[in-house]
Amino acid sequence: xxxxxIIRPENRVYKKPSLLNDAHMHYCxxxxxxxxxxxxxxxxxxxxxxEKAIGVSPVGCAVFAYNYxxxxxxxxxxxxxxxxxxxxxxxxxxxxxFTYQGDGDLSAIGTAETIHAANRGExxxxxxxxxxxxxxxxxxxxxxxxxxxxxxxxxYGRRADLNGYPLAISNLLAQLDGTCYVTRQTVYSPAAVxxxxxxxxxxxxxxxxxxxxxxxxxxxxxxxxWKLTPVxxxxxxxxxxxxxxxxxxxxxxx
Amino acid sequence: MKEEIVIAGFGGQGVLSMGKILAxxxxxxxxxxxxxxxxxxxxxxxxxxxxxxxxDERISSPILNMYDTAVVLNQQSLDKFEKMVKPxxxxxxxxxxxxxxxxxxxxxxxxxxxxxxxxxxNNSKAFNMIVLGAYLKVKxxxxxxxxxxxxKKTLPERHWHLIPMNEEALxxxxxxxxx
Amino acid sequence: xxDKVTLMKGNEALAVAAIRYGADGYFGYPITPQSEVLExxxxxxxxxxxxxxxxxxxxxxxxxxxxxxxxxxxxxxxxSTSSPGFSLMxxxxxxxxxxxxxxxxxxxxxxxxxxxxxxxxxxxxxxxVKGGGHGDYRLITLAPASVQExxxxxxxxxxxxxxxxxxSMILADxxxxxxMEKVVLPEQRPRHTExxxxxxxxxxxxxxxxxxxxxxxxxxxxxxxKMEENNHRFQATYREIEKNEQRCELxxxxxxxxxxxxFGSMARISQKAMELAAEEGIKVGIARPITLWPFPVDAxxxxxQGVKGILSVELSAGQxxxxxxxxxECNYPVDLFCRLGGNVPAPDEILNALKEKLVNxxx
Numbered sequence: 001x002x003x004x005x006i007i008r009p010e011n012r013v014y015k016k017p018s019l020l021n022d023a024h025m026h027y028c029x030x031x032x033x034x035x036x037x038x039x040x041x042x043x044x045x046x047x048x049x050x051e052k053a054i055g056v057s058p059v060g061c062a063v064f065a066y067n068y069x070x071x072x073x074x075x076x077x078x079x080x081x082x083x084x085x086x087x088x089x090x091x092x093x094x095x096x097x098f099t100y101q102g103d104g105d106l107s108a109i110g111t112a113e114t115i116h117a118a119n120r121g122e123x124x125x126x127x128x129x130x131x132x133x134x135x136x137x138x139x140x141x142x143x144x145x146x147x148x149x150x151x152x153x154x155x156y157g158r159r160a161d162l163n164g165y166p167l168a169i170s171n172l173l174a175q176l177d178g179t180c181y182v183t184r185q186t187v188y189s190p191a192a193v194x195x196x197x198x199x200x201x202x203x204x205x206x207x208x209x210x211x212x213x214x215x216x217x218x219x220x221x222x223x224x225x226w227k228l229t230p231v232x233x234x235x236x237x238x239x240x241x242x243x244x245x246x247x248x249x250x251x252x253x254x
Numbered sequence: 255m256k257e258e259i260v261i262a263g264f265g266g267q268g269v270l271s272m273g274k275i276l277a278x279x280x281x282x283x284x285x286x287x288x289x290x291x292x293x294x295x296x297x298x299x300x301x302x303x304x305x306x307x308x309x310d311e312r313i314s315s316p317i318l319n320m321y322d323t324a325v326v327l328n329q330q331s332l333d334k335f336e337k338m339v340k341p342x343x344x345x346x347x348x349x350x351x352x353x354x355x356x357x358x359x360x361x362x363x364x365x366x367x368x369x370x371x372x373x374x375x376n377n378s379k380a381f382n383m384i385v386l387g388a389y390l391k392v393k394x395x396x397x398x399x400x401x402x403x404x405x406k407k408t409l410p411e412r413h414w415h416l417i418p419m420n421e422e423a424l425x426x427x428x429x430x431x432x433x
Numbered sequence: 434x435x436d437k438v439t440l441m442k443g444n445e446a447l448a449v450a451a452i453r454y455g456a457d458g459y460f461g462y463p464i465t466p467q468s469e470v471l472e473x474x475x476x477x478x479x480x481x482x483x484x485x486x487x488x489x490x491x492x493x494x495x496x497x498x499x500x501x502x503x504x505x506x507x508x509x510x511x512x513s514t515s516s517p518g519f520s521l522m523x524x525x526x527x528x529x530x531x532x533x534x535x536x537x538x539x540x541x542x543x544x545x546x547x548x549x550x551x552x553x554x555x556x557x558x559x560x561x562v563k564g565g566g567h568g569d570y571r572l573i574t575l576a577p578a579s580v581q582e583x584x585x586x587x588x589x590x591x592x593x594x595x596x597x598x599x600x601s602m603i604l605a606d607x608x609x610x611x612x613m614e615k616v617v618l619p620e621q622r623p624r625h626t627e628x629x630x631x632x633x634x635x636x637x638x639x640x641x642x643x644x645x646x647x648x649x650x651x652x653x654x655x656x657x658x659k660m661e662e663n664n665h666r667f668q669a670t671y672r673e674i675e676k677n678e679q680r681c682e683l684x685x686x687x688x689x690x691x692x693x694x695x696f697g698s699m700a701r702i703s704q705k706a707m708e709l710a711a712e713e714g715i716k717v718g719i720a721r722p723i724t725l726w727p728f729p730v731d732a733x734x735x736x737x738q739g740v741k742g743i744l745s746v747e748l749s750a751g752q753x754x755x756x757x758x759x760x761x762e763c764n765y766p767v768d769l770f771c772r773l774g775g776n777v778p779a780p781d782e783i784l785n786a787l788k789e790k791l792v793n794x795x796x
Contacts, residue, residue, distance in 0.1 A: 052640045056502075057651075066649045072638040074505050075651035076498065077528050083495040084502035088638075090486045091458050091508045095640050113498070116491035274440075274613070281440045281615055289440070289613035315705035316612050316698070319779030407440075 017041040019050055019070045026064060030230025032220030033062055035187040036100075036129060036196070041069045043200045044096070049208070053096045054088055056081040058110075060102035061135040079110025082117035085124040089207075096207055098125035103142040104134050107169040114169070121178030121212040125203040128170065128215060130245065131222035139225040143167040146244055151225070166244050170217045174250035180212035182251040186219040186242075188234045211253070219245050255285075255310050257395045258318055261385075262303035262335055263327025263348075268382030271408075272325075273304035275386065278404030279396035280308035290316040301330050308395050325389055327368075329353060344392055348385065364392060366430040380423035387427020398424055437618045443583045443609045446616055447513060447539060448473035450587035451485075455622040457508035458486035460499035462518060465551040466607040467541035470513040483624055493518035497525030497538070504534035504600075505650035507630035507637030509591055513539035515607075516557050517548060519565070526600060527566030530667065531652035533636075535594035537587065538572075539603040541610040542748075544775030552775030553607030553698060555748035561604045562726035562756070569664060571671045573601040573678065574725040576696040580614035582723075588619065593678060595633075597670055604725060606748060608698035608777060674727055681729030682721040686736040689718030691791055694733065694757050695746040696722045698777070703746050705780035706787065713784075715792060725753070730760040742766040742791040746783055748773070766795060 019041040027033045044053045053071040057063055059078035066073035076084045081099035089097040106114050106128050117124065133151055134140040140153040146166050148157040158166075174182040181203055185196040196218060203214035219241050223233035259276070263269045270291050280287040290305045305321075307313050323344040324335040332347055333354070339345050341360045350369035366388045372378045390398065401424060405417055441449070448470045451459060456479075461471045471489060479485035490496035496512045503510030514522060519540045529536055542557050544550035557565075564570045573593050575586040583605065590601035630637055638648050654660040684704065686692065691710075695703040700721035707717040720736040722729050737743060743765050745754035751769045758767050770786035772778045778786075 051642050051644060054638055054640060063653060066647075066651065070641075070647050072640055072647055073649045073651070074502055074638055075649070075653055077501075077524055080494070080498035080501075080525075083490065083498040084505075086488070086495075087458060087460060087486075087499035087502040087510070088506055090488065091503050091506055091510075092639060112491055113495050116495065277613060278440055281438070287440065287613075287615055290608065291611060313614075314708060315702040315780050316608065316614075317702055317777055317779060318705070319781045 017045045019045050021068060021070050023067050025068055027061065028224045030221065030223040030233060031061070031135075032131065032187050032218060033129065035193060036127070036218055036220070037065065037068055039187075039193065039197045039200055040098075040100070040127070043197060043204060044071060047201065047204055049096045049204065052094065053098075054092075056085045056088070056097070056099040058099070058101040058105035060105045062100050062102060062129065063136070065100050079105050079108070080113055081105065082110065082113040082122070082124070082126060086117050086120070086122045089122060089124050093123070093210070096204055097123075098127060098204070098207065100127045101129070102135070103128070103130045103132065103144040107143045107167050111169070115172070115176070118173045118213045118215065119176045119178045121180075123207050123210045124213060125200075125207050126213065126215045127200070128217040129220050130217055131220040131225065132166070132241065133222050133225040135222045135225050143169070144245075146240055149240075168245060170215055170250055173215050178213050179215060179251060180206055180253040181214040181249075182217075183215070183249045184217045184219060184245060184247050186237070186247060188221065188237055217245070219247070255308075255395070257308045257323065257393060258321050259306045259308075259323045259325065260303055260318070260321045260335055260338070261306065261325045262301065262331035265302040267302075267327050269302045269327065270304050272382035272386050273306045274408060275401060275404050276306050276308070276396070278407050279401045282400040282403045282407075283396055285310060286313050288313050288316040301328070303331065303335075323389070323393055325385060327385065332356060346385070346389055346392065362392075364388070364431055366427075368427065368430060371426055371430060375423065375426055377419065377423065380419065383420045383423035384427035384430070387424035388430045389427075390424070391428040391431040439616060439618065440613050441580055441616050442469055442611060442613050443577075443580045443605065444469035444541065444611070445473040446580050446583045447587060447603070448477065449618060450584040451511055452477060452479045452483060453619050453621050454588050454591060455483065455509060455624040456485050456511060457624055458488070458499075458503045458510040459512065460488050460490050460496045460503070460510065461512045461514065462490050462493045462496050464493075464515045464518045466543055466553075467513050467515050467539070467610050469610075470539070483621070485624070493521040494525070497522035500536050500538070501525050501529050501532070501534065504529060504536035505532060505638050507625075507634035507639060509625060511537040511539065511587075513541065515541050515543045516545050516554065519557060519560065523560070523566035526572065527564075527568050527570060528652045529600050530564070530566075530570035530572070531568065531663070532650050533598040533667070534600075534650065535591070535598055536600050537590045537594060537603070538600060539605065542604065542606045544773070550775030551607070553748060553777050554773075554775055555606055555697060555699065556750070556752070556773070557604065558725065558747070558749050558752040561602055562728070570667060571599075571674070571726055573597070573599055573674060573727075575601065575603050576723060576725050577603060577605050577609055578697050578700045578721060580609070580612065580616045583609060584616055584618065593674075597674055599670065599674070604697070606698050678724060679727045679729040679731060680723035681732035682723060683732060683736050684719040684721065685716075686718035686720060688716060690716045690741050691787060692718050692720060692736055692740045692743045693746055693783070693787070694720045694722070694743060694753065696725060696753070699746045699748060702778060702780055703783055706783035709780055709784045710787065715787070717787065722753075728756045728760060733757060733760040737761045737765055740765060741795045742768065744787050744791055745769050746778075747771045748777065766791070
């Protein structure tokens, strides 16, 4: 059998989604963002929503998401993505509108916009990358930073008496009448990636069906911020993050 | 024709709405009008006043320091606005609760018993319409007919049945003016 | 009298004018003295008629970012607020300027600084005309002096915003917002269709219909050279606006000894002061800037010719006076009369100030 006999469409087992372009990503090797970007592109393509999708990128590591996924994008001021998504979806209800936000953007500076967009039941999807640290600005403490976890602004480990407690904001969002689907997923293994993909698909479908606000939290790694190798970061994630941020659906209104 | 009026009293006496009805009536006569209220927390129980200007020509300032007519409905407003009536102008005041009556001799002063008139016609809500009736007797800047038209414009339809009662109050007010 | 003529509060007139223009969306947060804008919109329920979206946001910060998004989608959107709320919106204003999106923002000013008072003020002049947020940008700033202009400037504001891909603002004050006047309402215009937006706003974020190249609205450009280039493009637009869009009303300026420059409610009150001055034989003219940015330099210069002195009448502690001095290149004595913190002068106060500061000194 020649190589050319193998390279045939029917033999293809994996393909990069066509909405994910060839631009060189600025993400660190080992970062979860790349995986989630691919899933977003893949799901939009599979659902045939490429002409209707509008993403709102945050301030944070994912600020340049618009450079990698070939749909229309808005780039929000820090924390304001849910407000922008609100207006976009209300003005164009036939579009798929989602935000893509990190833990600083969503659960610190943008808490008000997040909670109120969710509580109003805006028909948007909020994709929440929770890696318990500020990546872009160089590894400072996030609201989701674990107790004892060291960051540039809690160099001796987060202390409740000094810095308060880690914020499981998805649990808060699940309690709001406006959310229809709140789930916590991760992408450290192929099985987890498949589950996250299914969650995104459900969330996007909810948006198109006008069911309310869907939140997909992805418990993620930031190996650079955590000062670990990618493999060690995956291990640290399993050993530490899931205790505070357990996986699974927090709410699922069928 | 240009008439510059201030109406002043306690919040709740219908000062602002009386001004509004007058302004609408002016509009019905195709006149230029402005209605400029004092606004804010003082409206709730404190003093309230409104400046209404009805004119044949374009109106410059909605805020004035001198008025052709002052309609005052409590002592505080009387103290404040008596001195702001133009010489030869008109001051109309409700006698109720007035301890220090006006003293100027270069203006025409009308003391009316509007609060008592509400008791006579058994309708305390018509107070401002009684006062308006008195004012229009002195200064017929708009016709009663146009006041009623203006009322119709400001009131939601479910309240239109109150218009005859308001007409009665306007007429009652006119009888309070004694030369 | 036809039924388009009515009596309306300035704030309510803004709301009705927005609906009639064919607005797609209003996003705002209540604050005195302009809450009637949102109240009137909710009462009118335009979503049942024109399809306009009306949303009470959770804050001014959210509201301005909703407007930013709507504008980025090529939609005809607005917000309204008063001074403390406008301060909160500055970040969004800067982002919109940097993203070159057309929007309408209304500030019905109240007394500051801080929480201040709820009464009329013009102390956000600098914040409006010099760009209140970060970076080099300008806002087309329209100053209505009547309820009719509240209506007319909604249309003018959006027309200019779409013409230049810039943010227009209506800078009113509590007097104009709260007073009622006779007003002629325009005919209802249809909202822009998606086809119109795709044709006229090819940059708009509205989905890759027909898999057109993707549109991105962002204010971020980390390459300094490219960001400098962007800035030069913004400035070129601003110079174009300065050239084309200066507006000013001149009253009795052909033969006057003293010139009052005032905008909004202060121009109205100054007119009465001018009438009082005429009774005393003092010849006063008024220049009323309608656009505060671009400042009507040419008209002010023309009006100033031959006058003995100029009085800037403001509800701020000497803000517009700087632009008057720049416009007249300090060739004339210019003095200031102001009331602050929510106080509004009566016409005689302005006349007395004119006499004290100019007439008695300059003869």
